[in-house]
Amino acid sequence: MTSLPTPAERAGGKSLALLIDLDTCVGCHACAVNCKEWNTGGRFGPLSDRDAYGARPEGAWLNRVHAFETGEEEAGRTVYFPKNCYHCEQAPCVTVCPTGASYKRAEDGIVLVEEELCMGCGLCAWACPYGAREMDPLAQVMRKCTLCIDRIYNEELEEVDRVPACVLTCPAGARHFGDFADPASEVSRLVRERGGYAVMEEMGTAPTARYLPPRVRPRETLAAVEAPEPTDTPGRFLAWVDRLLSG
């Protein structure tokens, strides 16, 4: 059913999504690669590519890492911006679906596609302002981030592994996963403390996922760090080599 769950149905339900720390993300793309890896081999796989080993490979990915520059001169910085589904509370991709393939779960807020029902019209991808949905080039059905639903509830896995693949793999610890409806959760605490925000809210999507902004470094701290002087006083061993060779 592509009607969104009613507030009564959502009452008491979780709001699972990702929290991404833009201050610590180093733009290594490991999250995107592990996302592809898990989702091409997991329950929803394969997540296909066309011309995978050719000159112009192209395929469906559920997580993409963009790189932006912001600010000017000393205040300027590079910010890596991983982007995947925000599991919106008012997901426009769900309500436009004509076949019933797209739906939002009442119990945890995850937005999913039932691929056996998808006719591949692509309207949901048009409706998403964020570009979170991509058509699988071979299966011709819509793909999107499932929040690794086949990991997070998977009792075959160790409890420590029951998190989305992107979160598990992030070497910088920039990705968090949790329940935004629970004020006591780690993600809710981080959002409160660090000013977590959602993007393009004017689209009326009410995204669940949040970003933590890059921390602002005051100019004084930046100026206080003096560039190290080049040194030409070698250590004892190098000084001996230097003398030997100069002789």
Place this chain on the structure above:
Amino acid sequence: MHPALSIILFTTSSGAGYGLLFLLGLGGAAGLLPTSRGFGLAAFALALGFVTFGLVSSAFHLGHPERAWRAFSQWRSSWLSREAVAAVATYLPALLLALGWTVAGDLSGPWRLVALLTALGAATTVFCTAMIYRSLRAVPRWHSPWTVPGYLLLALITGGVWLLFLLYLFGETPPTPLLHGMPSAVIAAWFVQTAAWRRADRAAPVTTVESATGLGPPGSVRLLDPPHSEANYLLREMAFRIGRRHAAKLRRVTVVSTFALPLAIGLILPFVNRLTALPASLLAALSMSLGVVVERWLFFAEARHTVTLYYGARAV
């Protein structure tokens, strides 16, 4: 947005078909149209032909056309589903009316109700088609108050211009409301089209790359590196740019062939004999049909999606 041929053909062809069905239903119920068997057969063949060709071509846009039947299920939330339901539901009164027109040769009594239902179904289907686009906030150019009147009026006038040609073809005199109403409808459609373009060109952006990323004050966020080196679905589908270079020229083509030429022909039709009216009305029908295809191509090609903000666009 990528101007897919299947969708352009679908919306323009089915638009003309439903416009014609609408006028046949309304004109039939009002007793304004000839009940001759030949005219009825030709008119319904053309109208249902346009509609069916459109619906079939839309299936070519689907990754899994064999699952298209599922699209009848989600009419509670989805305009695309409502369109599918309305499109198929309209076949019932339309085919019945075609039967009444050609076999019974009588459009009084209960047939009048069938005729009105046909008109209602046709209008509803085009309305639903327009709402698919009107409801998408991620494409500001479509999320405009002009989208629905534009679709409805273009369907009405393309249907009307084909109806005029059919009437002359069968040696009938078009009813006065049609003959006098067509130029006004063309002017109304022209006005709406102009208003839609003006709004699209002048409206302030609805969102920016700063809002899309939450980084920095306005004017300070630049894309440094795209997330992938090759094209992807998002770029092919929603970052189409080729058409914009020729947009001004194509808008002139649309204006001349959809509105100006058919309007001029419509204005002289009451004053010429049938020998002139027949080729003139055919020219108007062909010109308008071509113009509407160009208009629809621009409708897609000129539209920008908010996802382009993640690929270098500053504002949408």
